[in-house]
Amino acid sequence: MKKGIVFLIFISSLLAKAQLSTSVYYVDISDDKTISENPIQKYTPKSSKNSGKKITVYPDIQFQTLEGIGGAFNEIGGEALFSLPNRMQNKLMQNLFSKNDGSGFSFCRTAIGASDFGIDAYSYSEVEGDYKMENFSFKREKEAVLPYIQKAHKFNKNLRIFASPWSPPGWMKGSGYMDRGVEFPEKNHLKDNPEVYAAYALYFLKYVKNYAKNGVVIDRIIIQNEPDVHTKYPSCVMPPEQMAHFSKEYLRPTFQKNKVKTGVWAGTFRTAQQLDAIEFVADKKMRNSVDGIGIQYTKTRYINDMQSLFPGVNMMHTEGKCFNGKNSMEQARTRLSEVAGYINHGSPNYCYWNMILNETGKSGWDWKQNSLININRDEKTITYNPDYAVIYLMSKFLQPGAKRIASFCRSDIISVENNGEIYLLVQNEKNEVEYFECHVAGEKTVVEVPANSLSAIVVNKK
Template identity: 60%
Template sequence: MGASDFGTNAYSYAEVPNDYAMEHFSIKREEKSVIPYIKLAQKYNPNLKLFASPWSPPGWMKYSGLMDQGKENAAENKLKDDPEIYKAYASYFSKYVSAYKKEGIDVHKILIQNETDISTKYPSCVMHPEQMYKFVASYLRPEFDDKNIKTEIWAGTFRTYGALDALEFANKDAYLNAVDGIGIQYTNTKFISDMNLLVNNKPTMHTEGVCYNGKNTVEQAFKRLGEVASYINYGISNYCYWNMILNETGESGWKWKQNSLINIDREKQEVTYNPDYAVMALLSKYMQPGAKRIASFSKGTIISLKKDNTVFLFVQNKTDVAKNYQCVEKGETVAIATIPANSVAVISYVSKKV
């Protein structure tokens, strides 16, 4: 919602200061590229579900008065604790969902604040669990109910970088009851396990993968597989890659580089598919809706899935020699495969065990 860390500059949909009634609210800036991009994606996948999250409220809603430059103004990089601001911000969310719906785009989920625990040079906003709960329970939920907006409201997105906001949020029944789910990213597996013990079957989701540094190496792609596995194997049912397409620089408006699935050289009109693209293509081919993670044991197995009666074993061979894999179910060998050196493969077989 508005500028992310990879926008060309900071912007929101309510640029006029003190516009509490949202009279000047507008998504016009996104009509040029963002909305056509989403519509094209919907053309290829009509079942696509979208979630949205702001990196920062409009600057005038914060103590700093700025969407970005939080690194220099960390103490003031927060949403104002003011009823009129809360009301205006709730209206901001509902108008965003409604404006996109008029464009033929349904926003399935709203996550209240991206990376709630950090102040950065790019758009950001620190929002502790107690303020998030207060905003959702007393302002945003009533606003959505009043406007008959069915978009889900999720807490997060939380990280575990110097704070345990996800655990603090999940540890309070009132907080959990106020939201439809919890979004996390950059989270160590032990904290994922801790959170899942607290959420009482409340849905959870992964919201952003590691961004790296724009080098797009094979080594980083191999690490990506382990990252995906860390969420799936510890109870999160999805993985969300971050930058799908960047230009030839791989650089944001704040002069830092990140990895992406694809780079497009605007001058040469050349498209480069990066190593992460191969990883996500492989995972997406088999990690389909309806598949279930199953238990398995092997030093080389990353993720084990089962859909209907077919088992898919994602195997990573990091060695310089080919390795043989023997798949055993309850003492019976059901498949044998040779995995080439320094490669990733999927072993699939029809399970004989129901």
């Protein structure tokens, strides 16, 4: 059976007795639908009802301020992007980053050195024992990743970037390798050595400064991606105690001494094999060593536990589900529930993983993942995947500065207020039109949305 996602968005007028009018915009995400680069269409209702699935909005009850939606810049995606003619590059990046003519991505991630979606393992410090970083090289970054980010900034000058390493340089680890963690699990860690800690802090400093020289501000550093797992691609196991020690004694003092304002955050924690995020926030000294906590693939009960242990904890989402490269409509239809799980539990953002991959959809370590877009480098063609349509619409309406507000609905919902307008994101799983009865400040309006659709219902006061 086909399923769809419906986004109810944009209820204007917070005044009692306001008269409400509606319009509907939608994306068709039926199983056999091809996604276009501009996926939103206008819908004309075919009938009317006086009732429907109830949504009650409480605009005066407000929670966190949003930092927005985004995705990850990776080396494979950058290499694929620059295989296209310049006009095609610009159109694609406009679709992702322009607030007026595209999705308006606002808060994105990149890797410090190689991620699993780098072409192969690399760092900026390849000379063993170079504790003073005299041989630090940014040359490889300038080939694909830096210009990828710079091009995005042309379409959104307010774009914010956070960065994290998948591994330190190999010589700083017990194993001597950035990758191959599954082969050397007992040595896949940062050396517990003051000289190495100081060198690694200098490595981060040079990374941030090199980006600044090239016109890109790194908003925050998250110390280690998934510090609980040994993998064939770059990884590094880092216990919470070591992460806090490195931050407090080396990284933050290095940034402060050099007047670098980039934030330092713990994570990215998964709580998939252990409760390292819970350990971190439970310890006052550890949590005071950083500016916040980055989480991904984290069950909501653990997010609640973090907030119970540390009310007011600064946290952010760092990576969306990567799936298996099928890029199916079925997978895309799970995104609302996923995003709601983070936004509705206090995260100010959601970060999709691979924005762009090449025609193989594979990493440098030969495994497939989903992406918003695939580029065929030989044929010079662009494929917009089902996730693109879903994330495109979410980014349009979950922009920086929006406030999450309280709402009641018996299905997944995200509700925010921005400049006096209320946006409600909900899902329709029916194979027929569905009616939503929206209650705002004492007024009711019933809205029809199309079957198997991702829709934006715009409700304005007259």
